[in-house]
Amino acid sequence: xxxxxxxxxxxxxxxxxxxxxxxxxxxxxxxxxxxxxxxxxxxxxxxxxxxxxxxxxxxxxxxxxxxxxxxxxxxxxxxxxxxxxxxxxxxxxxxxxxxxxxxxxxxxxxxxxxxxxxxxxxxxxxxxxxxxxxxxxxxxxxxxxxxxxxxxxxxxxxxxxxxxxxxxxxxxxxxxxxxxxxxxxxxxxxxxxxxxxxxxxxxxxxxxxxxxxxxxxxxxxxxxxxxxxxxxxxxxxxxxxxxxxxxxxxxxxxxxxxxxxxxxxxxxxxxxxxxxxxxxxxxxxxxxxxxxxxxxxxxxxxxxxxxxxxxxxxxxxxxxxxxxxxxxx
Amino acid sequence: xxxxxxxxxxxxxxxxxxxxxxxxxxxxxxxxxxxxxxxxxxxxxxxxxxxxxxxxxxxxxxxxxxxxxxxxxxxxxxxxxxxxxxxxxxxxxxxxxxxxxxxxxxxxxxxxxxxxxxxxxxxxxxxxxxxxxxxxxxxxxxxxxxxxxxxxxxxxxxxxxxxxxxxxxxxxxxxxxxxxxxxxxxxxxxxxxxxxxxxxxxxxxxxxxxxxxxxxxxxxxxxxxxxxxxxxxxxxxxxxxxxxxxxxxxxxxxxxxxxxxxxxxxxxxxxxxxxxxxxxxxxxxxxxxxxxxxxxxxxxxxxxxxxxxxxxxxxxxxxxxxxxxxxxx
DNA sequence: TTGTACGCGTTATCAG
DNA sequence: CTGATAACGCGTACAA
Numbered sequence: 001x002x003x004x005x006x007x008x009x010x011x012x013x014x015x016x017x018x019x020x021x022x023x024x025x026x027x028x029x030x031x032x033x034x035x036x037x038x039x040x041x042x043x044x045x046x047x048x049x050x051x052x053x054x055x056x057x058x059x060x061x062x063x064x065x066x067x068x069x070x071x072x073x074x075x076x077x078x079x080x081x082x083x084x085x086x087x088x089x090x091x092x093x094x095x096x097x098x099x100x101x102x103x104x105x106x107x108x109x110x111x112x113x114x115x116x117x118x119x120x121x122x123x124x125x126x127x128x129x130x131x132x133x134x135x136x137x138x139x140x141x142x143x144x145x146x147x148x149x150x151x152x153x154x155x156x157x158x159x160x161x162x163x164x165x166x167x168x169x170x171x172x173x174x175x176x177x178x179x180x181x182x183x184x185x186x187x188x189x190x191x192x193x194x195x196x197x198x199x200x201x202x203x204x205x206x207x208x209x210x211x212x213x214x215x216x217x218x219x220x221x222x223x224x225x226x227x228x229x230x231x232x233x234x235x236x237x238x239x240x241x242x243x244x245x246x247x248x249x250x251x252x253x254x255x256x257x258x259x260x261x262x263x264x265x266x267x268x269x270x271x272x273x274x275x276x277x278x279x280x281x282x283x284x285x286x287x288x289x290x291x292x293x294x295x296x297x298x299x300x301x302x303x304x305x306x307x308x309x310x311x312x313x314x315x316x317x318x319x320x321x322x323x324x325x326x327x328x329x
Numbered sequence: 330x331x332x333x334x335x336x337x338x339x340x341x342x343x344x345x346x347x348x349x350x351x352x353x354x355x356x357x358x359x360x361x362x363x364x365x366x367x368x369x370x371x372x373x374x375x376x377x378x379x380x381x382x383x384x385x386x387x388x389x390x391x392x393x394x395x396x397x398x399x400x401x402x403x404x405x406x407x408x409x410x411x412x413x414x415x416x417x418x419x420x421x422x423x424x425x426x427x428x429x430x431x432x433x434x435x436x437x438x439x440x441x442x443x444x445x446x447x448x449x450x451x452x453x454x455x456x457x458x459x460x461x462x463x464x465x466x467x468x469x470x471x472x473x474x475x476x477x478x479x480x481x482x483x484x485x486x487x488x489x490x491x492x493x494x495x496x497x498x499x500x501x502x503x504x505x506x507x508x509x510x511x512x513x514x515x516x517x518x519x520x521x522x523x524x525x526x527x528x529x530x531x532x533x534x535x536x537x538x539x540x541x542x543x544x545x546x547x548x549x550x551x552x553x554x555x556x557x558x559x560x561x562x563x564x565x566x567x568x569x570x571x572x573x574x575x576x577x578x579x580x581x582x583x584x585x586x587x588x589x590x591x592x593x594x595x596x597x598x599x600x601x602x603x604x605x606x607x608x609x610x611x612x613x614x615x616x617x618x619x620x621x622x623x624x625x626x627x628x629x630x631x632x633x634x635x636x637x638x639x640x641x642x643x644x645x646x647x648x649x650x651x652x653x654x655x656x657x658x
Numbered sequence: 659t660t661g662t663a664c665g666c667g668t669t670a671t672c673a674g
Numbered sequence: 675c676t677g678a679t680a681a682c683g684c685g686t687a688c689a690a
Binding site: 053090091112251 | 372374375376377378379381382387392396397398400402403404406407410411414419420421422423424434437438440441442443465466551580606607609610611612
């Protein structure tokens, strides 16, 4: 059912129906009433494609994530969709996976859909390939990156200060008298690289180990964390402070240390990053870096709306991390 | 940049460009080559709105959830997007919230976008309002419901057997010699109603309490679960078997019982539903109903593809739940 | 092998 | 106040 069908039934032209539909003035009240009745009767909904074509605006936003099942990706997608729905936008979601090809496909798809802006959630989009494909396919379309950064005039970044967050952790451990520290991470994302950097510079001589955990095929992160901790402590039983790239890993680490008979935090202290449910469900509860993922997501949504409204916003902004001290330090 | 721009630069008509774009035969190889070069040079991507308009197909799928931050909603959205991306579809995501108004808005929005199918994830969409609005705005558009059911010829359901799952839990508790049982749930969703039903019929005389937890404003589910358990055990200290509508609640319940000094499972046994991370992170680890949310999601994706391919699929199918027995029974 | 002409559903401009 | 008419970008008969 199109506006023509409505027009015909009402005995008017399509233009008049369009005027009613868009609440434009210049329609006789009775005519308007009659058309509104028909619109309601047929449960008419305008064809967004046609509207987009003629108005040159899709009212579509693209959200790309590596995997929406990741808690804070879902959170980001939620806030963005939530906020933009109120502004009359709809959101296309793309799971790119972790390959450069997947990311390119996603960007091209969004280009083809003529989205009016894109949000890239997660540091995995901070790659040269993404940069190139943005230039190629998206031109100067506004793009907001959550916890990632690409140097292009149309790309805006909202970053977590994970480097200093982790550095602050190290300080805390040192203050607690720990002298043999280790840092463990799973994937080597740009985000994790920053954490490692923070760890290195702050730890100095106390840096006794750096582990990039190798995941065995489809192994769960938790299990990989447990195994890695076990192997590490067997190799270097003298370690007294462990920093994990995520709470999930740290949770596994705590459990492993307990099983090995270490007293936490007396013998070994543990710190995670994210301040997620894994931190609060752990016993003892995890001390961790709160990288403010929620604020990041909310800020991205805000930023996006501002940008769409044509307002100026900072190209880069950073949200400072906190340390939440609980029972493992 | 449109096919006209390309056509002009190539010195041909737009139709020829269209033919090349869609890999249609009947174009001189040299002409084709030349056009392909230009397409590549300009990083041309066809306007999906225009394609949709003329071809009468949007290649768009709508995914509606109450809140994508819920783990198994995200999981569902993931599998569906993942599978359909391969088939050349894109996914629109809508967070409806929990109001009937939100759900109606979502459905109308998807109608306006002319999606070719809709997936409704979560039992909250099993309402009379949704049924009415589907009839009104979506006509006979294929709709797949995950864990929900609406009796309409174009609506397909993939259901979890939570009723029998919970009933089996009760049997287990009875077998363990428990005689004073209680069931606790948070929201009163259709899904939880089924669980309660399963509990009631199976428990019979052993049914000593049913609690619908009242959440204090923005309180976390976990805290609400803790409080509710505390209040309940104070009121009825003789209870010896607690069934919670979700693992998250059960996790809180376990913690609370420990704090109150109950031995688990000797004095009080606990069972949850979902088989989520809350179950495995709990100590003692939670016995729970595995309602197979993952299989549900995967099956929905499969179903959807079959339907889009015009194949016949069952209108309703149920995926049987398992009990995963761990340390709380 | 290629081009012309039309239509998809809508909005906007202009004339009446 | 209302109705033609042209555009938006693309696909497709049909004609050349």
